[in-house]
Amino acid sequence: MPSAHITFDQTGDKIAGRIRKMRPSAVRSLFAAAVRPDIISLSGGMPDVSLLPEESIRDATRAAIEDERAVALQYGGTDGRLETRQVVCGLMRDLGVRCKPDEVMLTTGAQSALDLIAKTFIDPGDIVLAEGPTYLGALQAFSAYEPDVRCIPFDDEGMRMDLLEAELERIGKGNPRLKFCYVIPNFQNPGGVTMVPERRKRLLELSHEYGFMVVEDDPYGRLRYDGGHMIPLKALDARVVYLGTISKIFAPGLRTGWIVAPKDVLARINLAKQGTDLCGSSFDQIVVEHYFTDTPWERTLQRFLSVYRERRDAMLGALDEFFPPEARWTHPEGGLFVWVTLPDYVDTGSMLGAALDAGVTYVPGDSFYPDGVTGRNCMRINFSYETPENIVEAVRRLAKVIEERLELYRVFIAAGAIKAPEEAEASENATACANSDGSAPVDQSR
């Protein structure tokens, strides 16, 4: 190159503000480094696809390979294949939601639905309400559009409506910056908690009163191990934007999710989607269509449920048996995750190295908050992927790592260097899981 040429670090110089602010996740790097075969992972959110019958996969893929090959291999419409959207309408009907195919858009997993909704609605600085903690992938999707995410704590009955109202008071009625409230009402990720019917009703009332949209993300609604089905927000209010996915009831590898929304909303999202991916995989959409029409998928789902129920029970049993008295955790009736809260002085991020050494992984709690600070004393542990035996062993290992930390702190406490947990509980909790208003946190343990 002639020396007159400007030299520059193209990456550093050219990166957009939205990406410059994103930090590569330390956790991801740690996990990438940990490839020992004896490590038991409680950190993922993967379904156990080995439970899917061979025969079902063959039957589901047949049409894409034989009769409808030409369609399967060609570009499809931006909204997705009509027949697959019809199948989605059937799945929604089971949950109590009536919708027509033109109120359904297929997306590359619910993840891309989150991106499209953020792209369609969020201008930089706009306010988005969400549970805190909430789904890490939603925070990542939203953050590209630079919103001000306000987290509302939950308790065992879901998002706290009193705290939501207090936040809305501060925001004000009809505030044009307030765009939507993102909720995962069933077996929340990472919390495992479910929003009770009265709060669902109240959330919808507040949405009309204050003028915000409700985005209901429901990947886990069908993964219920005890108790009865709860009516989706979407069934109570036609304006709700509902997100579904096959990832936890069939196969995430086929990357098929959907948005159910009023037609005028979908028309706007369609504009965003054209530039994002033109259309989804026709092949995968045909496979999904046929999985839910040509195979005994409900029997397969029952199999998922009984396996996951057993694993959840193994995890809750092991937590009771091995975890120290200072720890609290949620008792999910479904889904894939338990949320554990440790004393405030434990930092689960810095503890992860020791856990890896002990042969177990989890996700540190601060990953699930937009500030990357709150939730440091918490962790998410998954029970869908490992065998009950492995889960028990993993919890045992984890308990030992935590116990060692607590020992260390007990020494400090004895020496008067930090406050004892009993004294600290009220105030320290408040900072650890605090909302922006410093409101008191919530006992997530039952």
Added chain:
Amino acid sequence: MPSAHITFDQTGDKIAGRIRKMRPSAVRSLFAAAVRPDIISLSGGMPDVSLLPEESIRDATRAAIEDERAVALQYGGTDGRLETRQVVCGLMRDLGVRCKPDEVMLTTGAQSALDLIAKTFIDPGDIVLAEGPTYLGALQAFSAYEPDVRCIPFDDEGMRMDLLEAELERIGKGNPRLKFCYVIPNFQNPGGVTMVPERRKRLLELSHEYGFMVVEDDPYGRLRYDGGHMIPLKALDARVVYLGTISKIFAPGLRTGWIVAPKDVLARINLAKQGTDLCGSSFDQIVVEHYFTDTPWERTLQRFLSVYRERRDAMLGALDEFFPPEARWTHPEGGLFVWVTLPDYVDTGSMLGAALDAGVTYVPGDSFYPDGVTGRNCMRINFSYETPENIVEAVRRLAKVIEERLELYRVFIAAGAIKAPEEAEASENATACANSDGSAPVDQSR
């Protein structure tokens, strides 16, 4: 709802600025309305997937359904499956580009690569250079991030380097707002023209001199019907960000494209991708891997080439035979499209209704410019999808529609209401295909 509640049009009120600016395409609506079976479409950009052998599809899908089922159905890595990235490295090697799997990221079609690159690099107001006209989908992808797209006209040797330099002079060296130049060097969409080697070299020199990235989009490089292969920009400069796709050499329904870029660039794009879709379809990536390893894909590509060559020849022949002397058009050596330029006083957008009535579709030229105005007297016509007989018939119909328009204008011209084309040519062309500097347009006809 209690009457105290605020009523509002959620869609209208809540939409982000980037989407508010996008208009639903009038063309799309027109096409949606046109469902008559006798219409011959020259408007699409679809490969003819009926040319793919049944046996190849069966062989390519076998692994995903049998041996690697568990992987095919599960979440994959954000960058895509290693084995498929290795296959991409092989495909790139054929084109003269050496790369390693960790310099490759798989995307949901090249379309999503365009979105991810825009998301990673464009802040509102940043400058992006592109050919004018350029790929509509790229303009849609970029527009969500609100850049200032500057179009550089091309001639039969590709983007005009003199006009690019003039634009760069105005922008200035090392201007931090200048992010990248987006080019489709081979059989450009919609132009059909190919950038000659000297201009490729010059573009790279300018990129170093002025400090911008080069994004090379190459879906058509392998669809060459005459002449010899041209070395990709990526082979000449390792910093180039290269986009590839299987859409035109295999099957767009499997939505698999890729980015080849330096590792530091991919690391940033990876951050954007996590929030956009978590990962691509593992199933589709396995099918793609096996298509390019277990099937005689090069023989199948030869079949595509000979069929498309025949169709291109049919189109160019029919244009010569039927089109009026006032029309000019490009003579592509590959790809899928011919770009037609009519006299300035013809508006191909308003002519589309008459064309639909006559049973033929095309894409009006203004779709390919960010201002939605330039290119009004142009159109893109496709030759990959219809039979030679249909193509000839479609061009005949289209010629008649154009002829009627010209007749009308000839009457106006005779009456002195508008200038005769011969007088107007120089000045009117300049406005019709003008760059932002009003530079003279280019004869795209050979």
